[in-house]
Amino acid sequence: MARDDDGDEDFVTFGTALEPLEDDEPLRKPIPLHEQTVKDEKGRYQRFHGAFTGGFSAGYFNTVGSKEGWTPSTFVSSRQQKADKHHARPEDFMDEEDFGEHGIAPRQITTSLEFSSSRRDEAAERAKAVGAQAALIPGDTLLEELISPAKSSIGVELLRRMGWREGQGVGPRVKRKPRRQQQAEGGTKAYGCMLPPAGSEDSEDEYEEFAPDNVTFAPKDVTPVDFSPRLGVQGLGYRGLDPGLALLGRGADEHIDLFRPQSESRSRLFGDARSSVRRGGVAGQAFGVGALEDDDEDVYHRDSMSRYDTVLGGEEPGDGLFGWTAPQQYTKKKDKSKDASYLGKILEGFTLAQNPPEEKVIFPPPALPSNYRPVHRFRPQVDVSRLSGVSPALAQALKTSRGHMIKEDPQQEGRHQLDSGQRRTMLGEDALKGPSSVMDLLRPEDRQRLLNLRNSTNPTTCTPVSTDKSQVAKQDLLVGVAPPPSGLQQQQKVLAAWRGSNASTQTFKPFEKTPSKQARYDLYLDRLRQGDTDALEQSLDQTMTEWERSREREEFVRASVLYRPSSSSLSSRFTSAKHKEDEDSVEVNRDEEGDVDDKQNAVKMKMFGKLTRETFEWHPDKLLCKRFNVPDPHPGSGVVGLPKVKRDKFSVFNFLSVMESREMAAPPKPPESGKKSRWDVSQQETKGTSEDPQSAAQTQPETKSDHSSDPGLPASSSRGTSAASRTQEKLADLQSSEKKTAGDEEEQQEEDEEQEEEESRPSMDLFKAIFASSSDEKSSSSSEESNDEEDRKDKEEGKTDLQPANLFTITTSSVTTSSVTTSSVTTSSVTASSVTTSSVTTSSVTTSSVTTSSAITSNSHTGAASYQKSAQEELEFGPKLPPPSTPADRGGAAQICSQSREEFSRKKEKKHKSRKQNKHKKDKKKKKCKKHKHKQEKKSKKDESDSSEDMDKDDDDDDQVSTAELLKRLKNIQSHRTR
């Protein structure tokens, strides 16, 4: 520390000091020459070459070379690294000593010039001067001087700009009076922690009274009170022994804290000078007054209670609602002007606002209309019609830039846009008799000559408007042929281009808004295609004036050049864009997924099935179907994957699918009867193989037979319901209903269901409520209009239907029993027969397979009685999933149905479904048969080998354990659990 240096430490010593000579010591022998060695810093010997020959040895053995020779080790052949240029720095040529402390490029930390700032605040200087005076050692502030920031911070700069000076406090300028009052108040309000008595305040106040009224003063620079919690166990006001105070009579931090120059000395300088400089000695309340202490103060200092407030909420500043810990708005001033003055000096060019800024009324944003497109199109206000006579290309460009082709009323066009014929018709005049122009009076050859002449000069002598407007067209022309072709050349070129071109190809219609003109142009093009050489003249309206005709002629030629059919070689290279950039629509999957939240809830409640299942129409690739040996399910549809639908690209509602579905909340649609668990029905697959109107044609005969055979039976009734639902939803989904044909109700229903699902996903509570109302609700789903007799009949038939099936299971073979079953099926219901007959056409195996499938599903039943029992149980504990309908949806008829009837209809429906699904099952049956066979094989094999056979045998006909039975059991267990 600089404080306690002896003076020695100001010096730096170099080299080794000589040993002090002792008198009695004999003189040393001089060191022989060979022992006088010189070592460098690292202890290596250095040979001395003599003072005149360069001092010590350098380099490599006094050579300029290195150990490797003359090439320095850093040499790199430039053959490999050409670009890598080595930039030599000055340091490369320096010795190590140069980097040392006293070298020319020291690498140690030294005080740089930056830190010895020339600009130094006078206050600090003064403070330092005073501080140095007061300090124990005069060179007290040495370190502060050494280390001081070069620049002041931006905050300080800003404050200075606003009129702040160093040493002042920050805040509004105040008059003295209120401040004193504040202090007075502060004096009374000592609650616990005593503020340090501001001794200097008094002296200041004394002459403050003479201060004029209009003079304001900067606030005092006070360090804010920091409320540090009391950690000690001593009482209030205790001040422990400060060793610094005790020993030196000064605050301990005074000389230790070198880095706080403004702390003590500054405050002292600005009026906080101590009233009395304490000398040494131990002071503090814990010790009383020491012997050396001469000021005989109040030794046993006691806090008098008068210094404390004894009344809560006495004379509080402000409204006295809160204490001094009150929030700012209560304790502080209320007048805004004072707040404004807080800003300090108002910057140049600004004045304080008299009135507070008006509160802005924030209006809510307008509700978006449903067709709102958050994209702005710039539509330059160019009157296209005005220019249309000039250049069709430009007009077209302008038109497209306007976004849409605007059909303009010819009436709104300017007067000059109409030709004489149009004007005539508008005025209701008759056509003029006689020649319409001077040209008609001329002889034909003269006319031709004139025409040639005019045409030859035409491109160059365009009207000024057209020259600058039709630059695009012109450039196009110039690209095509380097010299600007004359009118005739152009016509010939056009003729060559258009001759023989296909008329069916879509040609651009440049004169779309004047139909008569367009018609003339079309005529002209037609003639061109036919190879007519004077197509132009023929197609023009002879009744028009010559000037109009010439203008139109020019336009037609130009347009035909511009929009001539692209040559085959060119057109083969380019394909028209599949997706137009500026198209407003975007492809979106037609069937959107339903609400995920509902599904999540369903998963949480473990209600898989209807709620979590979604079915979409999906179009496999034709080749994929071929490879899978499967007929194309949607023949003729060019779609692959999920069908897409074009939607407005920028519509907000694309992204608000949830909102949409909520909006159109409709009562939950019952699932169609075809979609049922196979756990309560023998078969479950829906028969609908036809999705498209195209494919509907194929399935038409089948469904038709259905129609004709029994209009009153469930199939038709289900159709009725579907029709009803369709009418309900016609408003909702027009497009989907458009697509559908009347033939495929299954599909219709399914799709309706899908649509319904996505449109109106009811809340889980609704589902729960439906579930709670259990199975009768469910059975009402069938909602069939058929009468009871039919139902009863059906029921009986169902019994008879199943008994042969049971028989069948016992025998498991196919051919003989199949006929039995088919017969039974046919007797049971006409619809089934129709189905089977229709399927017979496909293959002869079908009938047998139908029966086998039904057998499989019912083979686990041991008899009719057991079947009934199980059937009843199934009725009770059927699928737990949402009932197929709500009464509101399907009409009241289903509700009125009696319980028994519902059961019957349910059963019937089941049967009906199974019938329907038989058809679909066909493909699987073959496999099933195989499987059975296979199983038997296996069984026989295992019989031979396995020792545990008997054990398994006594397991209830475990050999026969089919997967269906297992699943059935599983289902039973499940229903048990749900009970």
Added chain:
Amino acid sequence: MAFPQPKPQAPQLPQHLLRTIDCQQGAVRAVRFNADGNYVLSCGSDKSLKLWSVSQGTFLKTYSGHGYEVLDADGSYDNSQICSCSSDKSVILWDVATGQVTRKLRGHAGKVNCVQFNEEATVILSGSIDGTVRCWDTRSRRFEPIQVLDEARDSISSLKVAQHELLTGSVDGRVRRYDLRMGQLHVDFVNSPITCVCFSQDGQCTLSSSLDSTVRLLDKSTGEMLGEFTGHKMKGYKLDCCLSSKDTHVLSCSEDGFVYCWDLVEVCSPLCFKVLNTRLINTFVMVSSRNECLVSHTLGGRKPRCFRIRKFKSAGGESSFRRQVLESYFLIFGHLASDWITTT
């Protein structure tokens, strides 16, 4: 009840380890039976695919050509071709006999998780982390897929093909079933990333395991849940599940090193058998259709050294794992426990 409850049976677990095969190809990513269950394909993380004989446990052939670890493989019905997929985004069709690459199909944007032949090996279906299933034609020389099924919103983790149906499980928590015959796509929402899907052997149900440590048996046609199998641990790894060949049991790997085995009907308590006495993870269980074999393998740490295939044989006689399971092989690909423990 229409049916008497099945008698409670004693825990029937496979007890005999038939064989352990040390396949020496790093971590084994998948092990698959061929169509008849006589051969086993092991997909190694050393970019190789190896073919083993089950009966002898002998090594037959190595198929190398992948650029990164092989993730899945499948053999064609006639054993003439193998398809495999890899992290190098490619699907390779191999000729079994020569071991040559017949076709290398690129097109996926990310690593390909699963691959499957269709029934006649005319189409290769591959599911990738890019969320698409690509249908590659093996008959033509086209290098573009026939169709790209991009309905999934996240990685396809598992893929199975039945006759005309394609079942995919995706990390977006949905099981999708593409019915080519009907031209329909059925989406079942499970709300947890699917790790494995498979059809039941009768083709009426789908089994899906998901990362909420649940295996669910769903009705194929309606999507209703027929069974829920819990008890195992499947939180973060793509572990497999399957049904036994007679649909009597549900098997699933677990992150605790066990293979859990539930009776399909009596869901109540899983029977689990330990594959290795470590915390290894079984990533794959497979029951071959004919042989009632079960392959599982364990996934090792970073540098596993020793890999084995173990073959379990269920005890015949007194406690059998169903009667048909006369010979049930349980093959476990994995490495020695001690090694793994030391490396971790």
